[in-house]
Amino acid sequence: MPPSLRYGKIARMADPMDRKLLLREDLSKEYYAILNVVSSYDGWLLGVKGWSVTLSLAALGLGFSSSISHCSPSPQQAGPRSGPWTRS
Secondary structure, three states, X not given: OOEEEEXXXXXXXXXXXXXXXXHHHHXXXXXXXXXXXXXXXXXXXXXXXHHHHHHHHHHXXXXXXXXXXXXXXXXXXXOOXXXXXXXX
């Protein structure tokens, strides 16, 4: 059997069962490496999401409060109230 280069070491080619075990080991290492990267980003993204929601709601509230104060007429400008929802 010809030797092959594996992780910087020369190793003999394994039989089919050993190949499956080596493949499973390699895939397991890769899976956990990817899982570690995704988990580290997950915590960071949750922090970003929390701050973005907070800032968005604050901006929305500020926008509504300033638009309401600019749009509503002063009591002197408002005429007599009439309509189905007013008391007579």
